[in-house]
Amino acid sequence: MSRAFVNEDAGKDRPDLPDLPLSAHPNFVTPRGLADLRARLAARQGELAALRARAERLDKLPEAAAERDIRWLEARIASAIPVDPARHDLTEVAFGLRVTVADEDGRETTYEIVGEDESDATRGRIAPHSPLARALMGARVGDEVTWPRPAGALSLEILSIAHADDPTA
Template sequence: MSRAFVNEDAGADRPDLPELPLSTRPNYVTPRGLADLQARLATRVADLAALKARAERLDKLPEAAAERDIRWLEARLKSAILVDPAAQSLQEVAFGLRVTVCDEEGRESSYEITGEDEADANLGRIAPHSPLARALLGAQVGDEVVWKRPAGDLTLEVVAISLP
């Protein structure tokens, strides 16, 4: 086909970006996680307004990305199930609480079980469906749990449960 018959501007008004995947798991969030999602939404809405106010708007991809992010954040907020850690009993490991464990070599580590959107291994925040969280949920101080890892099982003793 001759290039003369190709409309190079077709689809330029709305770039097709794949939607961000939404988790099929319940969307439990802590108050901090809910505030973070709300702040991220406000930031992306402001970003979109700034993009639409540009004098030069030939590149629609940044706008499409912002709109896609806003749809995803709105869906996550709509599905959010707020769980207040302060309402949890400190008798057993539960969502929103911080748990301190000791491994077989005597090293202590602390983890906070948070919503999947705020999980961050570098900060010790783990999602409730992670193998470590599944091993810890429901355990009490003094209990030993087995964390099934690809590198091999690790036995951990729960030494403390606290609010984050």
Template structure:
């Protein structure tokens, strides 16, 4: 019988490629660091539950959890904790909440957070984003130019807050 089409290690977990790591410095807020740590604990718990299954023919969920653990551990190793409360609130900095107004007077609040914490639906943006780069260093009353793919827009800085989230 030819062994050309026989899988050698049927019981071994499949090899999944690692998740890509950002080339940017991994700045995190205290909330972002706590979130990464919680995600790692949750994923480790999930992996332990998967390994405790009596029926373990499908190893893909275990391989995915192991891959996610490697990613989270790498992100935690590279984390650079930045406490926004240590930076004065007179100019926009990492971790600050910024309320801006566009030319039509529409107000929007953004928070500059780490990449793993960024979530557009919550107004959280990564420091490498074009918007965050435009905002960082600005003061209340300043106008900044946000260069977007659909065209540049001027934003007036209305308020800068240092969040006190856990």
């Protein structure tokens, strides 16, 4: 028989999608970040169950994508290193704390150092391995730190340190 008539994909009932990359950094998480990962996992598992319950299942790509996402979320949860920010005193900037800084022009900005999966620049949440977080970690109120940015270094003064759930901060 000619090779032209052999279906090499026979028996393959779902597409293979490459796994999502896992970070090489330690997976520190806040309690909120861990809860969010667990909620995302539960939601994706629910979506997968709904996809598998479809009457028409010719397109297996959505199922494969959900399975891939579930594997990634399970790996992130398994590698999580929970850190309770409430255990930190507020003498220096640490993981899970909120810090307010002033730049050279006096503009104030507040950042929260959170886990990589929880980081969101639009909400002022930064990952602990980012250049800004590395510059802030260990600093105390009144200290001046240098944030090495591609646009040029920026000097920041630490104005306050608070717990993230503190509404007065």
